[in-house]
Amino acid sequence: MRIIKNLTIGMSLIMGSQLVAAAGSGTTLDTVNPEADRMALRSYYQSRFPDSELSDYVNGIYAVDADSRSQWEELEEFPPYEFDVEEGERLFNTPFANGKGYADCFENGGIGIRQNFPYWNKEQGTVKTLEQEINECRENNGEAPLKWGKGAIAKVSAYMAWTSRGKVFDIKIPEGDKEALAAYLDGKEFFYTKRGQLNLSCSNCHLQGSNIRIRADLAGPALGHPSHFPVFRSKWGELGTLHRRYKGCHQDSRSKPLDMQSTTFRNLEFFQTYMSNGLVVNGPGSRK
């Protein structure tokens, strides 16, 4: 019995390893190939849910589950984030005490640029997220930074996403930049690594477990995950940022969670958004 089990594991590993060689991505800085990872993730979902369009993955679980989709479509007729987008626009256009505003900090006055985040900042040697630059904009203009998870920062981010709807994510890892590649790899490793007392990885629920019930909940697919954030989540009863969700998920594995906007969470966002390259911005979204 034990031998059979070992053989089964052995065979599945062999089949896995053979494919590693074919796809050409690995788990070290020398072998990792983001583009191969992205294609592999896409084909994983295509073979699992052959009836779902790739472009539909920006709609999360609703791309793969027809029942919850109809409920969600009803909800989206009067989107719960509508007032937040309006409030975000107001906040975005309210000048700081020094007379400047968010528009002065961003390319194109901050309009239609969500798809460029997060990006690798070579000078600072780190991944920069939109929320991070919203707060940097404030601090550079003598304003206090906003709290990361919800409230004003989520609203401003939601408005900026709203103005970018339909734009295609195109996250770049500069050719030959080992540091940028290392940040990507760190995010990738975090996504697939089991952690916490419950020994859960992001991928346990959002890759293997996507569209399979955990009690009455369906975990959404990882592909397209960051496209619709910030999100008005029914469970929260309000709008929240991607890092708020990261922290909650991390904690749900019974880990002491990382801080929002910590290096690793930013690297995770870098990896996840790179995986979603080719999909469009459709934030803010509404989710269960």
Next chain:
Amino acid sequence: MRKLTTSMCAAGLLALIATAPASAATVDDVIAEGKAVYMGKSRGNCISCHQINDPDANLPGNQGPPMVAMAQRFPDKRLLRAQIWDASKTNPITIMPPLGKHWILSEEEIDAVVEYIYQF
């Protein structure tokens, strides 16, 4: 009535397998405790992933296999116990938490849940 039959059946199995002879009353207690562990969100929360043919099972998930034919699937009850204790032993990427190895449940709670699911 059905419940009575199953618990008597389980009592019979227990008497065969358990090392210490157990009276019917304590077997019922163990099974009731196992059920509480199975259903309890802050305990085993097994129901979040495993269907079980118990009228009290409300909105079970389906991440893992349903709890059917347990005695046939695990003729050696100890191997069922080991699977609950650490499912990652046989499948390192399983979503199932290692309930014993990570001391999520106590050893007594694991024994109880084994008795409960072994009826199905």
Next chain:
Amino acid sequence: MKKLITMMAIVLLPNVAMAETYDEVFEMNRAMYGKGHTFSWEGKEYSTNHPEEIEASVEATKENADALIAKAKAENEAAAKVGFEWKLTKGIIKDAEAASAEGDYSKALTLAAQAKYHARLGVQQQIDAEKNWHLSVPQ
């Protein structure tokens, strides 16, 4: 084909070898029988009680309780250092400290043992995760 055989050897060998280590045999017995069971390994008898349960079985005094609490804290720091601190550990340590302060040293020992075990498994989890995370990546 040659590659397949090499892969096979790489995959199967650790399983065979691991089955012979003390940790493997301990874990298998603990998984099947719980605590308080005796098993033999390389001709000697061992208990399935894990190190923390043995550490907690000392006399319930303030000194012993506080010493085990200190060990739990140190182990949890080691887990945090590798990024694998578990959510409940700090709270369990706090409860152990409270029990010790109230003079319930037996409870303090039990809780400290659990916290130390959790922390040690967190450290172990990081090592296992490093080895296994690639298995989850779609290819």
